[in-house]
Amino acid sequence: MLEALQNQKLEAWIHEMIELTKPAGVHICDGSQEEYDTLCAQMVERGVFTKLAQRPNSYYAASDPRDVARMEKRTFICSENEIDAGPTNNWMPPQEMETKLRSLFEGCMHGRTLYVIPFSMGPLGSEIAHIGVELTDSPYVVCNMRIMTRMGLEILDLLGEEGGFIPSIHSVGVPLHVGDHDVAWPCNPEETLVVHFPEKRSIWSFGSGYGGNALLGKKCFALRIASVMGRDEGWLAEHMLIVGITNPEGKKKYFAAAFPSACGKTNLAMLESKLPGWKVECVGDDIAWMKPRLDGQLYAINPEAGFFGVAPGTSLKSNPNALRTCNENSIFTNVALTENGDVWWEGLTETPPDNLIDWQGNPWDPASGKPAAHPNSRFTAPAHQCPVIDPAWEDPEGVPISAILFGGRRDSVIPLVYEAFDWNHGTFLGATISSQTTAAATGAVGKLRHDPFAMLPFCGYNMGDYFGHWLSMPQYAPKLPKIFAVNWFQKSPEGKYLWPGFGDNIRVLKWIFERCEERAEAEESAIGYLPKQLDISGLSLNLEALFQIDKKEWLKEVAEIRVYFEQFGARLPEGICRELDALEKRLNQ
Ligand code: SAT
Ligand code: MN
16 A cells, blocks of 8 residues: 555655554555544444434544643654743753654554555635644544545645655554453543654654644644744744634635634634624634745744634624534534434533533533533534634635734723734734633643643744744735734623623724824824724623733733743843833833
């Protein structure tokens, strides 16, 4: 079967990995519907998947309760020098890590099939796209990768004899020997490691089958490795959604927006406008690759082909388009199951249906105080099924970006929206995002942490250098987007949200759109430009509270940022220090 591979590098690598991992068989994925259906049927037979009676061609999977989210403590950037991984990443000397990995992977696929997944991140043949190959012993990963990426034999053709690709290998880390009984969700949490070698541009993941730990095209390739490629080649790989906004006159602009995991990126990406005549269409909900073109602008593609969205909180009210997207051909992981063969999660409906089975497969007791669906439960759904997918979402040229938004989950201090004075100031806004933590990563929920550019867990190199790369972008793209900061999550002292969010966020997007056209007016403040007017027609709310700038709180913020930045030492660019000093000075005026 391997003879079918024309690319010698690929063939040699696969041979080496077969020798190391010793699988019982090898399957090169052709990406066909038939192959997908066969794998799903096999998983149903083995109890991995439950076919959903209520949604065509859709399945439910429950993970091991120890394997439910990204494990940041076990994620490593193994650059040659520790300083190049920087203070925000885990590091180990690459030789030492490679030795460790080789011993973990030795025979780890015994009794299992090794699947070869050739995939493209981005539309086939796009100059912004890149090819990867993932080897995995998990059919669950194969099926998810088929939704999340463009996968199949045509990628091997595109690769040809000489083409380059990012090699990545994944194993659940549970070899099967004669007499062993396999479980529905094999994993090896004690030994889990998600490792990136930025100089070699390769990825090794062991022990987890969940999300970003296992679907290696996503966070591992499209963010950690691609951020390194972007630094070296003059482009940006970002944790951003991409949306197209059309105004009532039919004019269209594209925005990219960075928020930490589980802060509503998918909701914003598919927003149903509450303002008549304004329309939002979705290019992507999680990752943007942006490259400069000859006209001096940044053009973005969504490197993914599907959504791996947070299920809880997704409802007809919060995100009807996401619900419609996962009506069929979707995979649901760690949600709850209904009696009649459908899925349910907290927030889907106001009252839960009777007789739910919780995400761990037990009858759910509403009085238990435990959620029926895991807070990081997910749907995997094809992007083309999204009713508001943008007509240009697969355009190989990408879409021109007019504005970049940075946001976090902050119950105070940060106003609803403000605009950066210029690119350097905007870079500073990205560098100083902090946000209350969510269930997307293991660890405490609700703690305030710095998450620069929402890339803290996803930057493949020294974060200080990454700030520097952003500052250097004008040299590659003279016509850069305007930059804005947003915060949907401010609360009153009584703990009530001050801003309705969701479909009403269009009001903020409208102001940003009109700022890009130099039509909307703004007022200069110490922190940036604030809207002179915001379209809140039909809403009754406290605008003053939403835009209040508490200088004392801001000066505390500045002092805190100064301490946070210390860890970057000499790698913190001059340009960022200057912005911090300038902000402090303005606040003291
Ligand atoms: O990394 S995942 O793909 O599991 C999801 C996320 O954290 O955004
Ligand atoms: Mn994400």
